[in-house]
Amino acid sequence: MxxxxxxxxxxxxxxxxxxxxxxxxxxxxxxxxxxxxxxxxxxxxxxxxxxxxxxxxxxxxxxxxxxxxxxxxxxxxxxxxxxxxxxxxxxxxxxxxxxxxxxxxxxxxxxxxxxxxxxxxxxxxxxxxxxxxxxxxxxxxxxxxxxxxxxxxxxxxxxxxxxxxxxNGTKVLPEACAPPPQAITIPDMADVRGQAHARRALEVAAAGNHHLLLVGTPGCGKTLLASRLPGLLPPASEEEALETAAIASVSGRGLDPARWRQRPYRAPHHTASAVALVGGGADPRPGEISLAHNGVLFLDELPEWDRRALEVLREPLESGTVTVSRAARSAEFPARFQLVAAMNPCPCGWAGDPGGRCRCNPEQVRRYRAKISGPLLDRIDLHVDVPRLPPQELRPDAPNGEDSARIRARVERARVMQLQRAGKANAQLGQAETMRDCRLGERDQALLERAIERLQLSARSMHRILRVARTIADLDGATNIASAHLTEALGYRRLDRGPSQRAA
Ligand SMILES: [Zn+2]
Incomplete structure (x- = not known):
């Protein structure tokens, strides 16, 4: 035959x-x-x-x-x-x-x-x-x-x-073997001086897997902060690490078998195309958002990004997957990444700086912020101001910040509470689960309703505030969400008060 x-x-x-x-x-x-x-x-x-x-x-x-x-x-x-x-x-x-x-x-x-x-x-x-x-x-x-x-x-x-x-039985092929894991060096929070508010927001984001937007003048440390988030997250499980490694394997950019257990940190430049960001091509390949699966995606200079590229982010931000199709072929890639976005407060970058250097008029600021659509902003749980550090905090003898290991210990405790309660991180709670797990006392409910009225928030934003409040309570080891937790969560919706929300 x-x-x-x-x-x-x-x-x-x-x-x-x-x-x-x-x-x-x-x-x-x-x-x-x-x-x-x-x-x-x-x-x-x-x-x-x-x-x-x-x-x-x-x-x-x-x-x-x-x-x-x-x-x-x-x-x-x-x-x-x-x-x-x-x-x-x-x-x-x-x-x-x-x-x-x-x-x-x-x-x-x-x-x-x-x-x-x-x-x-x-x-x-x-x-x-x-x-x-x-x-x-x-x-x-x-x-x-x-x-x-x-x-x-x-x-x-x-x-x-x-x-x-x-x-033919005349030779035995060697077994494939994995290389020894490489020591991983992740930048540490100890290098971040001052910035108590932003440090706290980063911890909350890590604890509940929430998306984060950092707003601050050039050089205030937004990139420094973002790069430290992977070091605050609980270590990836073997299953998570394999999912991420499989994406790298088919990306055409290669997989490093010695570092596959590491949570990914992807920081594409704002000139990257929509295809580079979300994936695509005649033979569909995953983009940056999928390479960041189970890790962190950092988008600096958010208003500078191609608006169409940003709009495509909305679906994966909700569903954790992205479908890439071209001609007759389509492919679905996982894309459950944690987004850290950063932007200047205005076109020149200096709005709100005590030095009074900003020369932008209100219309320019409005147009700049409107480049980010309301629906995208809605999907980012925490909006945080990162002020420029006063000179005394930059001195070589200024004290170091708390190190990542200690913060991670608190994050992991809060994560355990979430996994026991719902089997997932708070940011992934659905609407019904949010209503079940994030109940407020009567007075706090009234406080939330007033805030929604005042800030003209959408139902989606309200659920996000509740989930963030739940995470803050978890960091506190509290069974119920207290007023202080809700108030802090409301404080992270800074940009909802800006003109961009209504412009979109
Ligand atoms: Zn300005």
């Missing part, structure tokens, strides 16, 4: 659906056809496979070769199918043991001399192979990534010849 079947996997979003590579040899003029919606890269694979087979001293069958990648409706790209196609041709022509292919999956791009090259999207494929109960063979360069999937049995090979020797 001149038919062979090899198991492999495609890359579709962060999933790795199975692909059957079927190879059939028949009489007729020697020719190789690849069917099953292959794109340009797969057609090129025909030439690489032929060269690699010849270079490895095998015989390239002088027959009609049909390669079918099934299912046909699945998009397939990249060189990842080179190795399974080559093995299928060799098995169909009886040059390697056909039965040895049965319980194994193969991925890898071939060079013309038969060496195997690393591919992207290996981690999702390894997780899926482990679930399917099959072994996985990948290029040596992809081994560390494959080994992150805990239950996978993955082996690595440098060349096509090594894989063939293993299938």
């Amino acid at each position: 001149s038919l062979a079947l090899v198991h492999s996997r495609a890359r579709a979003g962060v999933a790795a659906p199975p692909v059957r590579v079927e190879v059939h040899l028949s009489g007729g003029l020697p020719a190789t056809h690849i069917v099953g919606l292959p794109e340009a890269a797969v057609r090129e694979s025909r030439d690489r496979v032929r060269a690699a087979i010849l270079c490895a001293q095998f015989e390239f069958p002088a027959r009609r070769i049909t390669v079918n990648l099934a299912p046909a409706d699945l998009p397939k790209d990249g060189g990842r199918f080179d190795l399974p196609i080559a093995l299928g041709i060799l098995a169909a022509s009886g040059q390697i043991d056909r039965d040895a292919l049965a319980d194994c999956e193969f991925l890898g791009e071939l060079g013309l001399t038969g060496e195997l090259r690393a591919i992207d999207g290996v981690l999702p494929a390894a997780l899926a192979a482990a679930r399917a109960g099959r072994r996985l063979v990948v290029p040596t360069g992809s081994g560390a990534e494959a080994a992150l999937a805990r239950d996978v049995q993955a082996q690595t090979a440098r060349t096509l010849l090594e894989v063939c020797a293993a299938l």
Whole structure:
């Protein structure tokens, strides 16, 4: 029989659906056809496979070769199918043991001399192979990534010849192994002097997973503060870390297997395109918001961003996922990030500064703030002023701030309360859960209603205030939300009082 079947996997979003590579040899003029919606890269694979087979001293069958990648409706790209196609041709022509292919999956791009090259999207494929109960063979360069999937049995090979020797039982391929985790250095809060109000807001944001907007003059320390948030968050669980690593794996920007447990911190520049921010492309890839999944996304100079790019953020801010579609292809990527945005108070940056340097008129300030739409602002729980530090707090002998480890201990205690109560962080509470878990006393309810009236808040903002108040109570170790908690939460809605809210 001149038919062979090899198991492999495609890359579709962060999933790795199975692909059957079927190879059939028949009489007729020697020719190789690849069917099953292959794109340009797969057609090129025909030439690489032929060269690699010849270079490895095998015989390239002088027959009609049909390669079918099934299912046909699945998009397939990249060189990842080179190795399974080559093995299928060799098995169909009886040059390697056909039965040895049965319980194994193969991925890898071939060079013309038969060496195997690393591919992207290996981690999702390894997780899926482990679930399917099959072994996985990948290029040596992809081994560390494959080994992150805990239950996978993955082996690595440098060349096509090594894989063939293993299938014929004359060689044992080395097991893939993960590199030792690298020591992680996250910037510490001890380096932040003064800024008691902003420090407190950062702690509240960390404790309840709330989005945060920092407003302050240039150089007041907004970036410094934002970069310290990952160090205040509870460590990522293995499941969270794997989700984030899988996104990096399919992003085309590479995954660092030594640092995969670290929560991501992404800080794209405001000139980044909407596609770079939310994902896209002919072959949909995740954007910055997905690379920040389970971590922090820092958007500096918020009013300078392309407004269309910011508007696209609204959906993921609510749902934690983003759907990227282009032509016939679409992909859904996780995007549950914690947003830290920063902006100047006015176009020149100095509004409110005691030095009186601001030269902007009220209309300029209004237009500047209106660049951020009300609905986006609505979705940011905490708005915080970051004033310029007085010179005495910048002296070298000024005392350091409290360090991140102590703050994180309080954050983790508050998080435990949230997980016990609702199974999730406060920021993720739905509307019904908010009404259930964030009840106020009668007087506080009246206080909240007056504030809503005065600030003209939406129902969405009201729920956000309640969730922030719940987080502040959790940091306090309190079962019920007290007046002080609610008052502090209301204090974080600063921009609702600005003109931008009504302008949008
Ligand atoms: Zn100004």
